[in-house]
Amino acid sequence: MNVMDALNDLDAHFAWLAIGLVLxxxxxxxxxxxxxxxxxxxxxxxxxxxxxPIGFPLQILIFALLSLIAVFAGRKYLARHPVIGADPLMNRRAARSVGETVVVIQAIIGGSGRVRLGDSEWLARGDDAAPGTRLRIVGADGVVLIVAPIPH
Incomplete structure (x- = not known):
């Protein structure tokens, strides 16, 4: 028995259920x-x-139509009911650091320099500051931290 004979002997509904499971x-x-x-x-x-009792060409047509309807209905539903993650800042380390205190390690001159946050160095933008100055993170622009003086 070859593969084609095995496929012909397979009940069509099992094939569609298997396709659904694989998808x-x-x-x-x-x-x-x-x-x-x-x-x-x-x-x-x-x-x-x-x-x-549906023939194979009609099965394909039904599947195609149901797929189109389901995909567009699903997209419309998700547009109205977006999936919100448990932690929106999970993979955005810079944005998650807003409010933290950093220490300037390379002077901020002309609006840019480097700061230490934890055990890593980050590019920073903000007012001019000398090395050793403690600043607060007020925002992030990609991987660049926006810093400002700590209010007293």
Whole structure:
């Protein structure tokens, strides 16, 4: 028995359910909120094929239409109900450091210099300051910290 014979003997609804499962697993491996909608379309197609005698060309058409509807409906839903992470600053170390105190290690002259935050050095922008001056982080622009004098 060759591969083609094995595929022909496979019930179509099992194939659609398997495709749905593979797409759902792919969504977990490569998150993008796209494949999950197609997985749903494949699962619905599998259920329809199980309940009704549908030919293969019509199965493909049903899957394509359900995929389009599901993807656009899903995108519209996510636009209205965005997924908010538990910690929006998780991978934004500079923005997370706002309010921290830093020490100037390379004089800030003409608005730019270097500061020490914890055990690392960062580019900094702010008012002129001599090495050793303690400043407060008030913002971040990419990987450049925006610093200002500490109010007394």
């Amino acid at each position: 759902a697993i792919a969504e977990m491996a490569i998150p993008g909120m796209f494949l999950i909608w197609m997985a749903g379309a494949a699962l619905i197609t599998g259920v329809l094929v199980w309940l009704l």
